[in-house]
Amino acid sequence: MHKKNIAELVQVLQHRDISSVELTRLVLERCTNINQKLNCFISITPEHALLQAKLADEKINQGNAGPLTGIPIAQKDIFCTDGVKTSCGSKMLDNFIAPYDATVVEKLNNAGMVMIGKTNMDEFAMGSSNETSFYGPVLNPWDMDRVPGGSSGGSAAAVAARLVPVATGTDTGGSIRQPASLCGITGLKPTYGRISRYGMIAFASSLDQGGPMTRTAEDAALIMNAIAGFDERDSTSAENPVEDYTQHLNNSIAGLKIGLPKEYFDEQLNPDIGRIIHEGVKELEKLGANVKEISLPGSKLSIPVYYVVAPAECSSNLARFDGVRFGYRCNDPEDLSDLYCRSRGEGFGREVKRRIMIGTYVLSAGYYDAYYLKAQKIRRLIRDEFRQALSKVDVIIGPTAPGPAFRINELLDDPITMYLSDIYTVSVNLAGLPAISIPAGMLGGLPVGMQVIGNYFAEPRLLNIAHRFQQVTHWHKLAPAGFD
Amino acid sequence: MEWETVIGLEIHAQLATRSKIFSGAATVYGAEANVQACAVDLGLPGVLPVLNAKVVEMAIRFGLAVNAEIPSRSVFARKNYFYPDLPKGYQISQYEHPIVSKGRIDIKLEDGSTKTIGITRAHLEEDAGKSVHEGFGNFTGIDLNRAGTPLIEIVSEPDMRSAKEAVAYMKKIHSIVRYLEICDGNMQEGSFRCDANVSIRPKGQKEFGTRSELKNLNSFKFVELAINHEVERQIDILESGGKVIQETRLYDPNKNETRSMRSKEEANDYRYFPDPDLLPVEIDKETIERIRSTLPELPDAKKQRFMDEYRLSEYDSEILTANKDMAAYFEKAIQSADGEAKLCANWIMGDLSAVLNRENRDIMESPVTPEMLGGLILRIKDNTISSKIAKEIFEAMWDGEGDAGTIIEKKGLRQVTDAGAIEKLVDEVIVESPAQVEQYQNSTPEKQGKLIGYFVGQIMKKSQGKANPEQVNELLINKLKTD
Numbered sequence: 001m002h003k004k005n006i007a008e009l010v011q012v013l014q015h016r017d018i019s020s021v022e023l024t025r026l027v028l029e030r031c032t033n034i035n036q037k038l039n040c041f042i043s044i045t046p047e048h049a050l051l052q053a054k055l056a057d058e059k060i061n062q063g064n065a066g067p068l069t070g071i072p073i074a075q076k077d078i079f080c081t082d083g084v085k086t087s088c089g090s091k092m093l094d095n096f097i098a099p100y101d102a103t104v105v106e107k108l109n110n111a112g113m114v115m116i117g118k119t120n121m122d123e124f125a126m127g128s129s130n131e132t133s134f135y136g137p138v139l140n141p142w143d144m145d146r147v148p149g150g151s152s153g154g155s156a157a158a159v160a161a162r163l164v165p166v167a168t169g170t171d172t173g174g175s176i177r178q179p180a181s182l183c184g185i186t187g188l189k190p191t192y193g194r195i196s197r198y199g200m201i202a203f204a205s206s207l208d209q210g211g212p213m214t215r216t217a218e219d220a221a222l223i224m225n226a227i228a229g230f231d232e233r234d235s236t237s238a239e240n241p242v243e244d245y246t247q248h249l250n251n252s253i254a255g256l257k258i259g260l261p262k263e264y265f266d267e268q269l270n271p272d273i274g275r276i277i278h279e280g281v282k283e284l285e286k287l288g289a290n291v292k293e294i295s296l297p298g299s300k301l302s303i304p305v306y307y308v309v310a311p312a313e314c315s316s317n318l319a320r321f322d323g324v325r326f327g328y329r330c331n332d333p334e335d336l337s338d339l340y341c342r343s344r345g346e347g348f349g350r351e352v353k354r355r356i357m358i359g360t361y362v363l364s365a366g367y368y369d370a371y372y373l374k375a376q377k378i379r380r381l382i383r384d385e386f387r388q389a390l391s392k393v394d395v396i397i398g399p400t401a402p403g404p405a406f407r408i409n410e411l412l413d414d415p416i417t418m419y420l421s422d423i424y425t426v427s428v429n430l431a432g433l434p435a436i437s438i439p440a441g442m443l444g445g446l447p448v449g450m451q452v453i454g455n456y457f458a459e460p461r462l463l464n465i466a467h468r469f470q471q472v473t474h475w476h477k478l479a480p481a482g483f484d
Numbered sequence: 485m486e487w488e489t490v491i492g493l494e495i496h497a498q499l500a501t502r503s504k505i506f507s508g509a510a511t512v513y514g515a516e517a518n519v520q521a522c523a524v525d526l527g528l529p530g531v532l533p534v535l536n537a538k539v540v541e542m543a544i545r546f547g548l549a550v551n552a553e554i555p556s557r558s559v560f561a562r563k564n565y566f567y568p569d570l571p572k573g574y575q576i577s578q579y580e581h582p583i584v585s586k587g588r589i590d591i592k593l594e595d596g597s598t599k600t601i602g603i604t605r606a607h608l609e610e611d612a613g614k615s616v617h618e619g620f621g622n623f624t625g626i627d628l629n630r631a632g633t634p635l636i637e638i639v640s641e642p643d644m645r646s647a648k649e650a651v652a653y654m655k656k657i658h659s660i661v662r663y664l665e666i667c668d669g670n671m672q673e674g675s676f677r678c679d680a681n682v683s684i685r686p687k688g689q690k691e692f693g694t695r696s697e698l699k700n701l702n703s704f705k706f707v708e709l710a711i712n713h714e715v716e717r718q719i720d721i722l723e724s725g726g727k728v729i730q731e732t733r734l735y736d737p738n739k740n741e742t743r744s745m746r747s748k749e750e751a752n753d754y755r756y757f758p759d760p761d762l763l764p765v766e767i768d769k770e771t772i773e774r775i776r777s778t779l780p781e782l783p784d785a786k787k788q789r790f791m792d793e794y795r796l797s798e799y800d801s802e803i804l805t806a807n808k809d810m811a812a813y814f815e816k817a818i819q820s821a822d823g824e825a826k827l828c829a830n831w832i833m834g835d836l837s838a839v840l841n842r843e844n845r846d847i848m849e850s851p852v853t854p855e856m857l858g859g860l861i862l863r864i865k866d867n868t869i870s871s872k873i874a875k876e877i878f879e880a881m882w883d884g885e886g887d888a889g890t891i892i893e894k895k896g897l898r899q900v901t902d903a904g905a906i907e908k909l910v911d912e913v914i915v916e917s918p919a920q921v922e923q924y925q926n927s928t929p930e931k932q933g934k935l936i937g938y939f940v941g942q943i944m945k946k947s948q949g950k951a952n953p954e955q956v957n958e959l960l961i962n963k964l965k966t967d
Contacts, residue, residue, distance in 0.1 A: 080530045093529065100523055102530060199530040206760035234532050235762050313760055316562050319573020320527040324626065327529075340566055363564070363755035372757060 001026055002162040003484065006071050006219040009165060013060060013070045020060065020070030024053035024114050027072045031116055031163045034483070040138045040148075040157040042077045043085050044117035052114040059112055067222055069112030074158050074167040077118035078125055079105050079210070080199040088201045089121040089133040089151075092321045092328045092347035102199020103231045104168060104210050111226040119167055120154030123349045124318065125175055125203040127151050128421045131412055132351040139408070140183060141480040142446050146405040149179030149421075155213045156183035161483040166223055169213045172203050173306050174400075174425025176211050177437035181400035181449025184439045184478060186466065187213045188220045191457050192432035193238035196231030202317040204310035205236070207429040215476055217438065217466035221245035224459060240457055248460045249467040254288025256465065259393030261296040264424060270403045273448055276441035277399050280450045280469070284397075287468055294389050294396065298382040302427035303419055305382065308362050308375035309430070314352075315359025321347065354415070383431040386453075390433075395465065396453040399424050400437040404446035428453055436462045439475035447475070485723070486687040489715050490695075491650045491680055492642035493707075495657055496635050497667040498611070498675040499542045505610050505634035506533030506576060513673050517616070521628035527571030532761050535560075539634045540765055542666040543583045543608055544775045546636060549660050549782055550603050552587025554772050560608075560762045564755040569613035569626050577637075579756040582607035583765065584636075589660070590784065591652040592802065601653050602641030609635050636666075642681065642692065647711035651704050654678060655806065659783045663808045677702045682714045684722070693718070694728040698742055700735050710735040714742055786811055794818070794825035803833055809847045813854045820858025827861045835878055852881045860888040873897050873949050897950060903959075906943075906951050910959045913942045925966045936960055 001023060004012065012018055028046050035041045049072070056070035080086045080098035082105075087093045101109065109115070122132040130138040130153025138153040140146040141161040148157040152169030156179035159167050169176035171189035180187025188211045195210040202208060212223035224245040231237045258281060265274050281291055323329035323343025330342035348356070362371035389396060401421055411418040428435045433453055440450035454462045470476050504511055507524035524531045547554045561579035584606035590598050611633040616625035638657060644650045658676055661667035669676045683695035698714055701707045713735075718728050732751075733742040758764075781789070783805050790801035790811075805811045810832065817828045836857065840847055860877055863869050869877065869892060880891045892898055914921055917939070924935045936957070943956050 080528075086529070088529070096529065098530070099528070198532050201529040202761075204760075233534060235534050236532075236760070312757060316564050316574050316755070316757070319564060319566065320529070320571060322566060322568075322573060324568050325526060325571065336568065360755065363757055365753045365755075368755075368757070 002030055003479075004165065005215050006068070006165045006222050007216070009071055010067055013056075014065060016060070020053040020056035020114060021050060023070065024049050024072060024116070027116055027164065031158075034161055034163055037144065038139045038141060038157050038161060039136055040120050040154040040161070040163070041074070041117045042087055042089070042120050042133075042135050042154070045084055045115060048084060049114050049116050052109070052112075056112045056114060066112055068108070068226055071113050071166070072116050072164050073108060073113045074116050074119045074155060074164045075105060075108075076121055076152055076155050076168050076170060078121060078170050078201045079118075079168060080201070081105050081115065081118065084118065086118065086201070087134070088125070089123040089135060090348065090352070091134040092344075093201075093326075094134065094328065096327050098199075100199065103196035103233060104227050105199065107227050108168075108223075113226075116164055119152070119158055122151035122153065122175075123352050124201070124314070125151040125170055125172055125208075126314070126351050126355055128174070128178055128418055129406070129408075129411065130154065130179070131408065132349055134349060137408055140405045141483050142184065143405065146407055146446070147182070149182035149401070149405065151175040151179075152187075152213060153179050156180055156185055156187070159183070159185045159213050159215060160480060162479060166212055166214045166219055168210060170200055170203075170208055170210045171425075171429065172207045172209075172310060173429050174422040176213060177400045177425050177435060177449065177451060178422060180213055180437040181439075181451075182405040182447070184447025184449075184475070184480070185213055185215055186217055186220055186436065186438050186470075186476060187211065187449075188224070188436045188459065188462065189428065189434060190224070190228065190459055191238065191434040192429075193236050194228050194240075194434070194457065194459065196227075196229075196234040196237045198231055198233040202313075204313040205317060206313060207306075207310060209429070217436070217463045217470055218246065218249055220436070221249055221463045221467075224463070228459075238457070243460050245460055245463055248464045251464050252288065253284065253465055253468050256284070256289035256395070257393040258284060258289050258291045259294035259389055259396045260291060261294050261299065261389075261396060261398060263296050263299050264398035268402070269399060272443050273399050273403060276443065276448045277397070277450050280440035280473075281397055283469060283472055284465065287472065292393065294393060296385055296389060296396075296427070298378070298385045299427045301378050302382055302430055303423055305375045305378045305430060306422070306426040307358065307419060308371050309379060311355040311359030312363050312372050312375075313359065315356045315363065318348075318352070318356055323347070351415075379430050382427055386427070386431040386433060390455045394454070394461065395458075398451055398453075400449035400451040401425075404443050404448055424451060432456070434459050434462055436466050438466045438469060439478070440469075440473070441475060442478070447478070487684045487715075487719055487722075488687045488689075489645055489647075489711075490642045490683045490685065490692055491644040491647070491711060493638075493640045493644070493650055493654060493678050493680050495638040495640075495654060495676070495678040497638065497657075497661050497669075499539050499634040499636055499666055500668050501536055501538045501542070501634055503536060504632035505536050505539050505608065507632055509632065511633050513670075513675075515629055517625070517627040518629060521613075521631060525571065525628055525632045527573075533576060533759075535762060535765070536634065539608055539636075540583065540767070541775060542634075542664070543606065543636055544767065544772060545664045545666055545779060546606060546638070546661065547584035547587060548772070548776050548779055549664055550584075550587035550589050550606075552603060552606070553585045554583070554767060555581065555585055556767055557581060558583040558607075558765045558767070560759045560765075561756045562759045563609075565752045567612065568624060569615045569628070569631070571613065571628060571631055575610060575612060576759055576762070577609035578607035581764070583767075589653070589656055591649065591656050593652070594648060599643075599649065601643045601649075604639045604641050606636050606638045609637060611635050642683075647708040647715070650680060650711055651708050654707055655704060656783070659806050659808070663780055663782055665780075671702050671704075674702060678707060680707060680711055680714075682711055682718070683728070684715060684718045693722075694730050696728065696730065696742075697732045698735050699732060699745065703737075706735060706737050709737075709740055710742060713740060717742070780808075783808075794829075796825055796829055800829045800833065804829060807847070813847050813850075816854035817858040817861070820855045821861040822865065824861050824865055827864065828858070831857055831861065831878075835875065839882055851884055852878065856881050856887050863888050863892065867952060868892060868898055870949065870953060876949075903955065906947075906955050907959055909943045909946050909951060910939075910956065910963055912946065913939055914963060917942070921964065924964055932964075936964075939964075
């Protein structure tokens with residue numbers, strides 16, 4: 001049963017070959033067992049899940065089931081879930097039971113999905129390896145000495161290991177796409193504003209975007225249908241009408257104009273990765289797409305810009321974790337200053353503190369113009385460059401990550417190299433564009449993802465391309481040994 | 485040396501919305517602690533602010549009322565600092581792009597001249613919560629009911645030169661926000677409060693002196709006392725060879741003194757940056773014009789109209805129009821008083837204001853309605869009652885005994901204007917007072933003017949105040965004449 005994707009499970013449930021409760025029990029058991037190896041869940045929530053499964057069965061029996069009723073899902077532990085611990089991978093929120101549901105969670109609950117648990121992640125989504133989690137690293141099911149990527153590493157590993165057919169992720173600089181690439185699954189980062197951020201614990205508000213992590217593009221489209229749309233509780237959510245994301249999946253891609261930025265394929269890229277991406281693009285050419293080289297010279301600046309903008313916002317967003325109202329509070333504070341310093345000093349991990357300090361610095365009087373303001377200007381340049389490129393081509397294709405999954409501890413003491421693992425993904429967040437990472441090949445037994453970047457609100461097109469690609473390739477069907 | 489005082493004010497006015505600036509929680513004053521704080525106000529992880537459209541409209545109303553420019557785009561920014569009653573660790577405010585930019589208002593000085601005070605800007609922001617230091621042992625209680633309450637901060641130019649000017653400016657702003665119905669102006673509840681930037685310089689010097697910022701000025705009286713105290717303090721320092729340091733000082737009304745809170749060196753670096761959770765506010769010309777068309781008549785215009793239309797003095801008009809409710813009361817009273825403007829003005833500024841002050845009540849909740857006061861004035865005008873009796877009737881109306889007509893009938897207070905009846909009383913008194921009559925008749929005309937008061941008093945006593953004093957006077961003079 002675990003091998004089935006959403007589209008297949010829906011059939012099984014609707015035909016009552018299995019009930020949602022039975023399916024949920026199977027999934028819970030498998031999750032509990034395998035989680036001991038992979039550490040991809042922070043919480044598994046059997047009571048919650050079985051309650052939802054019962055409701056799903058009622059709906060199915062009444063003939064009121066929707067396309068996601070009874071389907072198991074895992075939520076990244078960054079999404080607030082009413083009555084369930086929402087830790088954001090941090091000691092700071094280890095004791096935090098959210099009193100409300102994030103909009104994404106609410107929508108998926110309303111769609112009848114069954115939440116199995118909350119997935120592990122880098123602390124406050126700051127990391128590219130899932131090693132900064134207070135709950136320990138997640139292991140990559142393809143090689144348990146390696147990281148699953150991050151920050152949505154738990155979600156990626158859970159989907160790759162066939163624990164759940166779908167998990168939610170969030171992407172601030174690549175946190176859906178990079179782990180999707182490293183774990184061999186499909187990860188869509190929608191246009192900024194397409195998915196409500198309400199109830200999604202903020203890291204960098206102008207960059208954060210939630211999205212689905214699935215095995216197939218078709219499943220991603222089904223989830224998008226449930227979560228996309230304007231939310232009056234999020235002023236930055238887009239009012240553009242929502243399309244049926246499944247409607248265009250099978251459209252022809254003949255005549256599709258693909259741009260390959262030469263900067264994405266320069267000497268810094270692992271040549272094997274470059275070869276895999278070019279082979280992937282060839283598959284699309286076979287389906288009628290045309291390819292041309294483009295240039296995105298500003299993309300070189302995206303990492304430094306990102307590491308000014310994101311820490312600046314995070315330094316302010318994380319100020320509310322002060323030990324006063326919720327979350328971790330130090331023992332026996334002497335006075336207010338001691339309460340602040342020790343609660344935050346003890347509650348946050350190293351990477352989070354590093355970014356809070358960077359962010360505080362770049363916003364300080366005397367440095368603001370040189371860092372924050374300048375970064376915002378370059379950010380506009382990067383966005384304009386993408387806009388221009390996307391007026392000439394339909395999509396931009398390149399690698400998702402510079403290499404396959406790296407070893408645990410390999411980069412932990414080398415933050416710069418760690419930061420560079422997001423080099424192909426962060427510029428997309430800076431521009432607010434949608435992008436999808438899909439499995440496109442294997443390197444040394446490890447999956448490699450291909451990134452397809454589209455214009456604003458072009459998610460249907462991206463899903464269409466990804467779906468057509470998955471119809472002619474098998475990479476997304478490969479399962480890690482021992483998990484198939 | 486002669487010193488010149490330079491003052492600029494930052495006024496915080498709480499906008500009279502039902503819900504908070506970025507959440508749906510209620511803003512009612514005085515609720516049980518923390519019952520009006522929702523997830524957004526608590527700054528829970530994951531929550532986001534949504535701007536209350538009402539506050540934007542209110543801010544624009546204010547901007548238009550003070551002749552200010554309304555920029556087409558304004559931006560919310562985060563002001564970052566840690567404080568226990570600041571739930572998010574930052575306050576959402578406006579920094580580089582406020583909703584209201586340069587404006588100005590006129591104030592009246594004591595010598596009767598008019599002075600224009602510049603308004604630098606006005607911006608929207610959220611209020612913080614409240615720390616409660618009593619009743620929690622070694623802990624501090626936090627009440628977040630007020631967190632997220634909408635405020636407009638109105639920043640003046642350093643145009644004021646005395647505490648009196650500062651108070652006049654503050655009163656004018658107070659009057660305007662109440663006219664606009666964007667703030668209830670309640671200073672006890674903190675809905676209208678101000679900080680003052682105060683410095684002094686040798687008269688004639690162009691450069692400003694070093695300023696101090698006085699916090700916690702929540703009444704007109706405290707503004708005046710605190711500024712005057714601060715000016716003296718600065719003069720003392722400079723005249724004894726010292727230097728004023730730039731600092732924030734807290735005014736203590738109990739001791740009438742200011743004390744240092746923090747110096748410039750200790751000041752927070754607020755690390756302002758645009759709030760990425762909120763879109764810039766775009767305001768088009770049509771919106772501004774639509775709002776302009778809904779503006780009420782403002783104090784200056786109303787004052788001029790009172791002078792033109794009712795022939796009132798500038799002084800009376802100024803007092804009557806300073807408070808919108810009083811002006812409305814006046815205009816209603818006039819309608820019931822057959823246009824007797826001056827009498828209405830006198831009664832409202834005199835007896836009515838006195839009793840309202842005494843009972844600490846708002847004119848809107850006066851038991852004597854404008855219609856009742858107008859009715860009373862009509863009875864004075866048509867000689868049914870004397871002014872003196874009118875005061876008695878007014879007190880009775882205040883005590884809820886009905887309108888003037890009812891009270892006059894019930895108490896038999898109708899003025900005696902029957903000449904025969906009055907003449908009878910006059911004759912009685914003359915017969916009863918031979919000594920006074922003799923003294924009167926042997927006096928010079930000037931002295932007679934004073935002595936006649938005795939006879940009038942006696943007659944009024946006999947008539948229980950109901951005799952028409954003018955008629956009494958006339959008859960007396962005639963009867964006491966020695967031709």
